[in-house]
Amino acid sequence: METYNIPEITRNVFAVGSKDWNRRIFDSLIPLPEGTSYNAYLVKGEKKTALIDTVNPGFEEELETKINVVSDLEKLDYLIMNHAEPDHANAIRFVLEKAPEALFVTTEKGVKMAKLYHELPEARIKVVAEGDSLDLGGKTLHFIEAPWLHWPETMFTYIPDDKVLFSCDFFGAHTAQGVYDEDIEELVSLAKRYYGEIMMPFAKMGARALEKIKDFGIEIIAPSHGPIYKNPKRILDPYEKWTQGKTENKALIVYVSMWGSTREMVRTIAETLLKEGVDVRMYDLAASDIGDVARELVDSRAVVFGTPTVLGGMHPLALYGTYLVKALNPPAKYGVVLGSFGWGGGALKQAGELLGPSKMEIMGTLQVQGRASKEDLKKVEEIGRELARKMKT
Numbered sequence: 001m002e003t004y005n006i007p008e009i010t011r012n013v014f015a016v017g018s019k020d021w022n023r024r025i026f027d028s029l030i031p032l033p034e035g036t037s038y039n040a041y042l043v044k045g046e047k048k049t050a051l052i053d054t055v056n057p058g059f060e061e062e063l064e065t066k067i068n069v070v071s072d073l074e075k076l077d078y079l080i081m082n083h084a085e086p087d088h089a090n091a092i093r094f095v096l097e098k099a100p101e102a103l104f105v106t107t108e109k110g111v112k113m114a115k116l117y118h119e120l121p122e123a124r125i126k127v128v129a130e131g132d133s134l135d136l137g138g139k140t141l142h143f144i145e146a147p148w149l150h151w152p153e154t155m156f157t158y159i160p161d162d163k164v165l166f167s168c169d170f171f172g173a174h175t176a177q178g179v180y181d182e183d184i185e186e187l188v189s190l191a192k193r194y195y196g197e198i199m200m201p202f203a204k205m206g207a208r209a210l211e212k213i214k215d216f217g218i219e220i221i222a223p224s225h226g227p228i229y230k231n232p233k234r235i236l237d238p239y240e241k242w243t244q245g246k247t248e249n250k251a252l253i254v255y256v257s258m259w260g261s262t263r264e265m266v267r268t269i270a271e272t273l274l275k276e277g278v279d280v281r282m283y284d285l286a287a288s289d290i291g292d293v294a295r296e297l298v299d300s301r302a303v304v305f306g307t308p309t310v311l312g313g314m315h316p317l318a319l320y321g322t323y324l325v326k327a328l329n330p331p332a333k334y335g336v337v338l339g340s341f342g343w344g345g346g347a348l349k350q351a352g353e354l355l356g357p358s359k360m361e362i363m364g365t366l367q368v369q370g371r372a373s374k375e376d377l378k379k380v381e382e383i384g385r386e387l388a389r390k391m392k393t
C-alpha cells in the first residue's frame with residue numbers, strides 16, 4: 001500500500017484529499033505557481049461515516065486508498081457535496097460505486113448542478129436545505145447554503161461539536177504546500193490572490209456568508225484548496241475587509257507597450273503617484289501573472305490602464321486584461337486610461353466602451369501620437385496628481 005499523510009484535523013475528522021504539486025494552470029486561465037490541492041474530508045461519527053467532497057479527475061484511487069487507511073470506503077454512509085465543480089465533485093460516481101449504501105447529500109440546487117456534470121443514481125440522492133442536519137453519532141453535520149461561493153449551488157458544512165467549518169472554495173488558496181495555515185508564512189497573500197480570482201465578483205454574497213457564520217465560534221476552517229486554518233482569525237479578518245470592498249491608498253497599473261511610448265507614460269504616472277504618497281503596483285501584461293493582478297485588485301483604490309493602438313483598437317493583451325479587470329468587479333473607485341498611437345488611434349475609444357458601464361469613475365485619459373512629448377508627460381503628471389488627490393478623499 002502506498003504511504004500517504006492523512007492528517008487528523010480534529011478527533012475523527014481526516015483530510016483525505018490530494019496535493020497536485022505540478023499543476024500550473026486552473027480553469028485554463030489561472031496560473032498556479034505553487035500547484036494546488038483538492039481537499040476532501042472523512043468524518044467518522046460513532047454510528048455513521050461521511051465524506052465531504054471528493055477530488056479532481058485522476059486522484060480517485062488516492063482518495064480510495066486514504067479512506068481505506070482510516071475507515072472503509074465500502075461502508076461509507078454519506079457523500080456530502082458542497083460544490084459541483086469537477087475538481088471537488090468529479091469522483092462522485094467513483095465513490096458511489098465503491099460505497100453501495102452511501103447516500104449522496106446536497107441541496108436542491110446542488111442536485112441540479114451535479115446532474116449537469118456527473119451521473120447520479122436517483123434513488124440515492126438525499127436533498128438537504130439551509131439549517132438541516134445529519135447525525136453521525138457524536139458528530140452532527142449542519143448545512144449552510146452559500147450561493148455563488150463559487151457557483152450558484154455552493155454550500156458549507158459545519159460540525160458544531162468540533163467547531164469545524166468545511167467552506168469549500170471560500171477561504172481557499174491555490175497551493176500544494178503545507179497542511180495547516182501555520183506552515184505557510186505568505187498564506188494570506190495566496191488566499192488574497194485566490195479571493196481576487198474567484199470570490200471578488202461575488203463579494204456581496206461573501207459578506208452575507210460571513211454574517212451567517214459569525215457567531216459559530218469556529219475553531220478550524222477546512223477549505224477545499226490549500227491549508228487548513230487552525231487560526232481561523234488569520235483568514236476571517238482579511239475576508240471581512242475584502243468582502244466589504246475596503247480599499248487602500250493604492251493604484252494598480254496594468255499596461256502593454258510595444259516600443260516604450262505607453263511605458264513612458266505609465267512610468268510617469270507611477271512616479272507622480274509615489275511622490276504623492278500613493279502606493280503603486282505595476283504589471284506589464286505581456287509578462288505578468290494575471291493572478292498577481294487579481295490579488296492587487298482586491299484592495300486597490302484606482303486602476304491605471306495603459307495600451308497602445310493596434311489595428312484600430314486596444315492591444316489584444318490590454319483588451320484581455322481590461323476585460324478581466326472589469327469582469328472581476330473590483331472595488332476600485334477611479335480609473336485612468338493612457339496610451340500611444342501611430343496614425344488613426346482607437347485604443348482609447350475601445351477602452352472607454354469597455355469600462356464605460358463599470359462603477360469605476362474614469363477620471364483621466366490621454367492618448368498621444370508616437371512618443372509622449374514633454375508637454376504630454378506634464379499632462380500625465382497632472383492626471384496623476386489629480387488622481388492622488390481624489391484617492392485621499
Ligand SMILES: Cc1cc2nc3c(=O)[nH]c(=O)nc-3n(C[C@H](O)[C@H](O)[C@H](O)COP(=O)(O)O)c2cc1C
Nearest residue numbers: 258259260261262308310311312341342343344345
Ligand atoms: C502591429 C501594430 C499595429 C498598429 N496598428 C495601429 C493602428 O491601427 N492605428 C494606429 O494609430 N497605430 C497603430 N500602430 C502604431 C502604434 O500604436 C504606435 O507605434 C504606438 O506609438 C506604439 O506605442 P507603444 O510604444 O507603447 O507600443 C500599430 C503598431 C503596430 C506594431
